[in-house]
Amino acid sequence: MRHPSRSPRRARPRPWVLVVAPLTALTGLAACTPSTPTPDLSSYLEQDLDWGTCDGVATNAVDEELFANPDLECTSAEVPLDYTEPEGETAQVALMRLPARGEAEGSLLVNPGGPAGSGLSFVAAQAPTWQDGRLTERLDIVGFDPRGVGASTPSVDCYSDEEYDAGEVPRFAAVWDVTSADQAEELATRCTEGSGGAENLVSVGSTNVVKDMDVLREVLGDDELTYLGYSYGSELGAMYATEYPDNIRALVLDGGVAPDLTLPDFRVSQLAVQQDRFDDLAALCAESGDCVLGDDPRTASDRLHEIVQPVVESPVATDDGRELDVWDVYAGIIGGLFSEAKWPDVISALTALEDGDPEEMLALRDASFGRTPDGVYTIDADVNIAVRCMDYPRSTPQEHAAHARELAEVAPMFDLEVLTGQDFRSECDAWPAPPTREDPWLTDVPELPETLVVSVTGDPGTTHDGGVALAEALGSSLLTVEGKQHGAYLLGGSRCVDEIVEAYLIDIRTPPDGVRCSL
Incomplete structure (x- = not known):
């Protein structure tokens, strides 16, 4: 059954005054300047979303079972493949919605991290937790698959699941197992051909995903973005805040990535x-x-x-x-x-x-x-490589090999010749386009509305020091969580964390300074 789109704008009151951003935007985000005409995105911003069932949207058997929840709705939004040429080829961003139980006051846009995490899969998996909770009294929960991921297009495909099973792919531990120019060239060629050409492949970087997020905000009918991002998703949220500071209602960045490190x-x-x-x-x-x-x-x-x-x-x-x-x-x-x-x-x-x-x-x-019993990989390393190759500057082979040995010194568990002692080179050496972000990736942050960073003290994926640095860079409130895992909200079984995050998302009520939770 088709459901009508709730696309008209919903203006929502909030208990704070939005600060006007400086005229300069984040370096490397292709900000519009007087010499760069603003692209006309009106055809994208005015599109109506046609929400319906999620039948046929799943790309693997595990998701197919999750997506069968009759309370979930799916659709897709059209975005430019290249934002400098909005009248050219297009991409499709897949969306899943768990509707609010009453009249929705807005949408919570969710990204579970990665790069390569599926927002559709995450929302479907967490739907039973959210369905009877406070958030869905007021907000639609909306997951999206960034371009290259899951049900979105263009898709990125470098190697088959069978090749991953056989180990006939670049492997990763401390660094990727790429030790020659021929290997780097093969990787780039495989990804370019499997993704339908270089234009598709190089479109999946974070700078485009951030622009997609603002189109999604508009077509969801929200004057301002309410967002939950985990790990890499915290990068997307922070980049969005810097490029679109006037369009923010609430940001929760869980497992915040250090913004000040190369x-x-x-x-x-x-x-x-x-x-x-x-x-x-x-x-x-x-x-x-x-x-x-x-x-x-x-x-x-x-x-x-x-x-x-x-x-x-x-x-x-x-x-x-x-x-x-x-x-x-x-x-x-x-x-x-x-x-x-x-x-x-x-x-x-x-x-x-x-x-x-x-x-x-x-x-x-x-x-x-995320390999399923039938041999399907639900976490796609191909997409992870493609996004990072468009995000980070390349190192020389000499720098990369030296870096691998440095990693062995700080983490001796990796100190094996095969993992860190070879002549490694960047997996992105032969990529068909240069990166579109600076490194470090966050600079010149404007004043922002109140945001919330959640950081676990013993997080092995995104360090607590990095979460503290992200909160300082954004002027965010910081919720420190005692524990030893990656991510906290919904993932750690902590009522303390969940209640603080939801109080912020619903009422923009941040925790007092120094409040701590534990997992």
């Missing part, structure tokens, strides 16, 4: 914290008295190397015919580190692996990629 510096800070979490895991393991990582957490990294070295030399056959290699092992370990609740699973998988059984580690590896 990519190499961010990776150093990130891996240092991942090493801390591995050391914590090793300490937990040592409490058992018969720990596969040994009784002394200070030597756990060396023990890890002993456990995985046989896999480096000879991948292990698994029950479904695949082989588990060292890159798979590290994908499983890193994925497990992102939630303290998963640490016993990592310990058990390492114990089984040393005994010659790879199945538990394979399951952790599959979970980190």
